[in-house]
Amino acid sequence: MAKDNAGNPLPPYFNIDPDQALADLDTPTTTGGFAAIAEACARGRSDLASRGLDDAGRKSLRLFSTWEITRYLIPVAPAHFRRVLKQNPDLPQGTSETDGGAKWFTLDEVLRLRAFFGAQGSKAKNYLPYRPEGLPAKLVAVANFKGGVGKTSTAAHLAMSAALDGYRVLVIDLDSQGSMTSIFGGKVDDEWGTAFPLLARHYGEHLRADNQRRLDRGEAPQPLDESLTAALDMSARDVIQSTHWPNIDLIGAQLNLYWAEFQIPVWRMAARTWKLWDALTDRLEADGVLNDYDLVFIDTPPALGYLTINGLAAADILLVPFGASFLEFDSTGRFFDMLHSTFASIEEGENMAARALGRPGMAFEWDAVRAVITRYDGAQQGELAALVQAYLGQTLSPHRQDFTALIGQAGEQVSGIYEADYRDFNRETYARGRETFDETYAAFKRLLLGIWRREEREAKGELAV
Ligand SMILES: Nc1ncnc2c1ncn2[C@@H]1O[C@H](COP(=O)(O)OP(=O)(O)O)[C@@H](O)[C@H]1O
Ligand SMILES: [Mg+2]
Secondary structure, X not given: OOEOOOOOXXXXXXXXXXXXXXXXXXXXXXXXXXXXXXXXXXXXXXXXXXOOOOOOOOOOOXXXXXXXXXXXXXXXXXXXXXXXXXXXXXXXXXXXXXXXXXXXXXXXXXXXXXXXXXXXXXXXXXXXXXXXXXXXXXXXEEOOOOOOOOHHHHHHHHHHHHHHOXXXXXXXXXXXXXXXXXXXXXXXXXXXXXXXXXXXXXXXXXXXXXXXXXXXXXXXXXXXXXXXXXXXXOOHHHHOEEOOOOOEEEEOOOHHHHHHHHHXXXXXXXXXXXXXXXXXXHHHHHOOHHHHOOEEEEXXXXXXXXXXXXXXXXXXXXXXXXXXXXXXXXXXXXXXXXXXXXXXXXXXXXXXXXXXXXXXOOOOOOOEEEEEEEOEOHHXXXXXXXXXXXXXXXXXXXXXXXXXXXXXXXXXXXXXXXXXXXXXXXHHHHHHHHHHHHHHHHHHHXXXXXXXXXXXXXXXXXXXX
């Protein structure tokens, strides 16, 4: 090895021999080279993805132990838990790996047990998560135009915590990279299995109504092409799939969903009055989705394109994850700036038309917007996080989600903390990793319950709207 004058090894970038470098080089890459690389990735991916699938080739969710249930899911004393099960042989009794060993339950069984405990006793209320009657599901979008900031991880973990808490959850993947879809084992063949047909139907219906007006005026209608006609027959239920979680459903994504970014502006050019930002909200509402679920989590691509705008406009709660570093804070500030100009220009355009017609204007509104610090390293980032907190005040979620090795370590088939079996980790590492995501959920849930309570009281006329 080459050494410097003091005898230390030289840095690795010195003394590279060009002839040796040439000998190691492969041939130049052509366009077709990308296809070959993509194909190698696809094969590797399906190898990874197939590990740990059940016989039917689907993901399966692990079991939950009596310890975990009584510690994290139904907070009763383990002895009481066992007693109640013994007294009620009709309840799920769990299975054990060894004779007399710990009992393990499926999540489905946990949900039935929770319903039972929830219907009993004095503190029972607490076992069932609060959801005011008669109010629609809350939609939560997780967005930031920077990639790798923890959007998908945060959305997936919140969805799983909410499901463990007993809520009925729908996850909508608007990112054509489909990470969220992989996490939930979704199968999507093309854009017709994604949110795309819902957007297409919204436009198709607009066009149909528009055509009726044209006919009434004696003008020629605009043609509805084949795909719009097909979309008019589709509902949210056609694209919702179940997952390996009994109370999480999915509208998946796939590369073709990106097509929407090109199609939507073309539609908008053809019909200037089409409210493209309302498409997702309107279709979810019209198809009754907001009554079937308690929470809808929308994962968005790292861009402020038409899909993200639709997701954000549909959202009641907006979460913006970012890391406590200068660059991520800086670009998150710009993201908020872009949000302002994007939605302000939509409002301006709409309200100009409304004023001309003497109609009331519109304004977007979100129940709450929170920036969330993710992948936090207290030893390195404390100062920056404190500064961010000072400037953002209440907009910053009070909990900083710690960096945890559990996320990367969990393995191919398990996505994050809640799918991992705690026996695979040092108990302390597990408890710490889980705690930070439990706290992330707790901060979110406090927000959610406050918002639901506000609406409940407004509906009863107890609060001025
Ligand atoms: N709290 C965390 N601790 C450790 N790694 C994390 C954490 N949150 C996210 N990551 C990792 O950071 C990377 C980017 O996260 P991801 O959620 O995919 O971001 P985005 O959706 O914004 O692109 C992933 O490799 C993910 O596993
Ligand atoms: Mg993502």
